[in-house]
Amino acid sequence: MKVVSRIINVVLVIVVLCSLVAAIGSAITKEPMLLTVIRSNSMHPVWERGDMVIIENLKEEKTIHKEDIIFFKTEEGSLSKQGWIAHRVMSGSREEGFITKGDANKYTDQSSDGTVPIKQEWVAGKAITIGETPIVIPKIGYLSLWAEKFQSNPLLIPVIALVLAGLIAFGEIKFTKKRKKKSQGMELQLIYIVGGLTIAVIMGGTMLTSGQNLGLAYQVSDKSQGVIMGSDVGILKVGDKVSRPLSELSNNGAFPLIGTINTSDKQIELSHERVILSKGEQIKSTYTVKAEIPGKYESSIRVGLFYPFLPASLIYFLSEQSYWLALVSVSLVPGLPLMVYPFVNGKMRRKTAKLLRRKKRKIQSSLPF
Incomplete structure (x- = not known):
């Protein structure tokens, strides 16, 4: 039974880690990364919805x-609203574009209305294969698909946190008497710490996926205006002032959210820098570029939504220093009581200190000097 229990624990850890890598990595890069979850059956029988696939991220060269089997997102045609798609290349080239098709589909993607051959720059990666068989981890992606519900219902997050804390407390009450002192070691302390970290990671992952990082390339000229491919602003003449829509902040949850918008570019003015979104509230934000200093600019605007686990003023301050500092700080708050408890509880703290001293003496005695 102990062997079976350990195997189950290892499998659960692998599932959670793979899901977190897929969710958080994709949230940061805004594209499939290393591990990606399959959301449809269009490539059956190669893989199915809920499977997780190992991919190689491709550079343009x-x-x-x-x-x-490539992972792409079209910018034209009826498939442009479906997000990232994983289909097989049937024909084509870098210059002409690629004709693609799902193995379970009768027709190519280019048979759809307005869908053109897939351009190289639309491709994020391809499935890693052994021979001709992709590396697929069956069904463990369902955890990530289920976790996506957090974005539309943030109330689930604190509920899960409370459930985890309750399970840990229940486990301690039920099994403490049954554990032998020799086998306890730091097991209970680690349960508290890992439980707190798990809550923090879930919190951070959901806040990260609700945020946005907008890259903005533009140029300021002394002489004339112009267009830059892929830029909503283009080339501005000194003295020009251009406003564009930025993001729509919304709160579909049951409690307030704290929103921040930051940029280090002094020529960009933001319509909203600090907002508190009540239940059901939506705010449309904009940015304005005031062309003052000639030059080429590669700027970014970071939009963040945070759970109100810290005072709004403190979250604003932290986000001004760094978005990541604010994200980590807010994420740690709900899990902090669990992580700190082993060091606050006197009995547990003494056991931990005693065990650490024993381990230290053992290590010192084994050293050759």
């Missing part, structure tokens, strides 16, 4: 071959 990488060659794409026929029969490769």
Whole structure:
């Protein structure tokens, strides 16, 4: 039974870690990364919804071959609203674009209304294969698919946190008497610490996916205006002032959210820098570029939504220093009581200190000097 229990624990840890890598990595890069979850059955029987696939992220100079399974997002046609798609390359080239098709589909993607051959720059990666078989981890992606519900119902987060804390407390009450002193070690302390970290990671992951990082390239000229491909602003003449929509902040949860918008570019003015969103509230934000100093600019605007686990003024201050500092600080708050408890509880603290001293003496005695 002990062996079976350990195997189950290892499997659960792998599932959670893979899901976190897929969710958080994709949230940061805004594209499939290393591990990605399959959301449809269009490639059956190669893989199915809920499977997780290991992918290789492609750079533009990488060659794409026929029969490769690529991950792409179209910007034209009826498929442009479906997000990232994983289909097989049937034909094509870098210059002409690629014709793609799901193995379970009768027709190619380009048979859809307005869908053109897939351009190389639309491709984020391809499935890693052994021979001709992709590396697929069956069904463990369902945890990530389920976790996506957090974005539309933030109330689930504190509920899960309370459930985790309750399970840990229940486990301590029920099994403490049954544990032998020799086998206890730091097991209970680690349960508290890992439980707190798990809550923090879940919190951070959901706040990260609700945020946005907008890259903004533009140029300021002394002489004339112009257009830059991929830029909503383009080339501005000194003295020009241009406003554009930025993001729509919304709160579909049951309690307030704290929103922050930051940029280090002094020529960009933001319509909203600090907001508190009540239940059901939506705010449309904009940015304004005031062309003052000639030059080329690669700026970014970071939009963040945070749970109100810290005072709004403190979250604003932290986000001005760094978005990541604010994210980590807010994420740690709900899990902090669990992580700190082993060091606050006198009996547990003494056991931990005693065990650490024993381990230290053991290590010192084994050293050759």
